[in-house]
Structures are given as structure tokens and as C-alpha cells.
Amino acid sequence: MSRALFTFACVTSAVAAQSIAKSPVQNESKRRFYENEQQVVPLPGTVTPSTPAEAELLGPRSLVNGVTVRSAAPLESAFRSVRTVAALHNKREDLFPNSIYIIIAGLSGNILARNRNIVSRAVYPVALGVAAFSYFLPQTFRNTRDFVWAAEQRALPEVAKQQVAAFEQANGFVHLVEETAASSQQKVHSGLESLRRSISKITGLNIDEEVLKK
Incomplete structure (x- = not known):
């Protein structure tokens, strides 16, 4: 067994020595651990241009107080969202x-719609919460409403146009109802005035004077 191991070791050593003898030996005065050392460690003061991917990752350049500043697009978007909400x-x-x-009003709507259908459960908390929002924070509510409306016009212009058309139609219907009510009231007043005059003419009584005497 030991003789077989010795024979195997000798054969392996001979093969390794033969392969080393065939490979050329390079005598270099300086060892090189990298293929190109200039790409690994650039010289001080060397300006290395950024690749398009790196420039996109760093974000666009902007001038702030005479200093060029780069910021990543996700970071800019996050700060912009925070500033918008704070404004x-x-x-x-x-x-x-x-x-x-406002939170209590929304929870109250949830309690009121507890034994109702799913539509009421969705509508009641939102309706009471929005009503409380407009009552307790009126100016903030107006700012939020205008912001949501502007965002809807940018993102969903067709839906915004339909809402404007529906609002104008509803507003026109309200004006029509008001005009009809005013016209009906005027007609009723004219009819009562005509009836009073007819009674005064037939009976010879002055109804206004009789009412004042009483």
C-alpha cells in the first residue's frame, strides 16, 4: 500500500515538473498584481468622467449659492412630496x-354604519371625516381640495372634464329650481292680490282697512 502511494506521488511530481518546464519563465523587475494598475488606482488630480448610468444615479446638477450640487432623483421626489404636504x-x-x-368623526361614522350595508360602511366614515375636516380646518381643507383637483386635472383630465360638466349641470338645475320657485311665488302673490281686489270690488269692503282695525 505504501509502495503504491509512493509511486503515485512520484508520477504526480514528474508531471508537475514537466508542465512547469514547458511554461515560459518571465523575469520582471516589478511584480504586477493587476492587469492595468492605472485603471485600479488613478493618479491624484486625475478627472475620471462618469458613465451615463452613474450620472443618472447621482441626479441632475443644480447651482446652489455658487456651488454645484447633485442629488438623487428619489431623494428629490421625497423632499418635494414632504414640502408639498407641509404647504x-x-x-x-x-x-x-x-x-x-376629525379622527373621532370618522370613527363615529364607522359606528353609525356598523349594522348597515357595505356601501354605508364605506360612505359614512368618509363623509363625516370630510365634513369634520372642512369644519375644524377650513383653510387646510380648501388647500387640500385645490391640490387634489389640480392633481386630478393632470392625471385624469377626462374625468375632471366630466366632473366639471356634471357640476355645471347640477348648478344649472339648482338655478332653474330657484327661478321656478321665485316665479311660482310671484304668480301666487299676483293671484292673491287679484283675488283681494275682486272681493273688494264685489263686497265694497276694503280688506286692508278691516285687517288694520282688528
């Missing part, structure tokens, strides 16, 4: 305890 709040209106009142 909706009117500084004259206190978030506390008004926001707590």
Missing part, C-alpha cells in the same frame, strides 16, 4: 386637537 397646512390652524376631532 397644504395653514399655520394659523392648530393640528391638535382639531385632527383628533
Whole structure:
């Protein structure tokens, strides 16, 4: 067994020595661990241009107080969203305890619609919450409403046009009802005045004077 292992070791050593003898030996004065050392460690002061992928990752350049600043697009989007939401709040209106009142109103709507259908469960909390929002934070509610309306016009212009048309139609219907009610009231008043005159002419009584005497 030991003789077989010795024979195998000798054969392996001979094969390794033969392969080393065939490969050329390079005598270099300086060892090189990288193929191109200039690409690995650039010289100080060397300006390396960024690739398009790196430039896109860093974001566009902007000049702030004479200094070029780069910021990533996701970071800019996050800060822009925070500034937009913060601008909706009117500084004259206190978030506390008004926001707590709004939450309580929404929870009250949920309690009221507890034994009703699924539509009522969805509508009641939202309706009461929006009503409380408009009552306790009126200016913030207007700012939020205008922001949502502008966002809807940008994202869903067709839906916004349909809403404008529906609002104008409803507004026209309200004006029509008001005009009809005013016209009906005027007709009733004219009819009563004509009836009073007819009674006065037939009976010879002055109804206004009789009422004043009483």
C-alpha cells in the first residue's frame, strides 16, 4: 500500500515538473498584481468622467449659492412630496386637537354604519371625516381640495372634464329650481292680490282697512 502511494506521488511530481518546464519563465523587475494598475488606482488630480448610468444615479446638477450640487432623483421626489404636504397646512390652524376631532368623526361614522350595508360602511366614515375636516380646518381643507383637483386635472383630465360638466349641470338645475320657485311665488302673490281686489270690488269692503282695525 505504501509502495503504491509512493509511486503515485512520484508520477504526480514528474508531471508537475514537466508542465512547469514547458511554461515560459518571465523575469520582471516589478511584480504586477493587476492587469492595468492605472485603471485600479488613478493618479491624484486625475478627472475620471462618469458613465451615463452613474450620472443618472447621482441626479441632475443644480447651482446652489455658487456651488454645484447633485442629488438623487428619489431623494428629490421625497423632499418635494414632504414640502408639498407641509404647504397644504395653514399655520394659523392648530393640528391638535382639531385632527383628533376629525379622527373621532370618522370613527363615529364607522359606528353609525356598523349594522348597515357595505356601501354605508364605506360612505359614512368618509363623509363625516370630510365634513369634520372642512369644519375644524377650513383653510387646510380648501388647500387640500385645490391640490387634489389640480392633481386630478393632470392625471385624469377626462374625468375632471366630466366632473366639471356634471357640476355645471347640477348648478344649472339648482338655478332653474330657484327661478321656478321665485316665479311660482310671484304668480301666487299676483293671484292673491287679484283675488283681494275682486272681493273688494264685489263686497265694497276694503280688506286692508278691516285687517288694520282688528
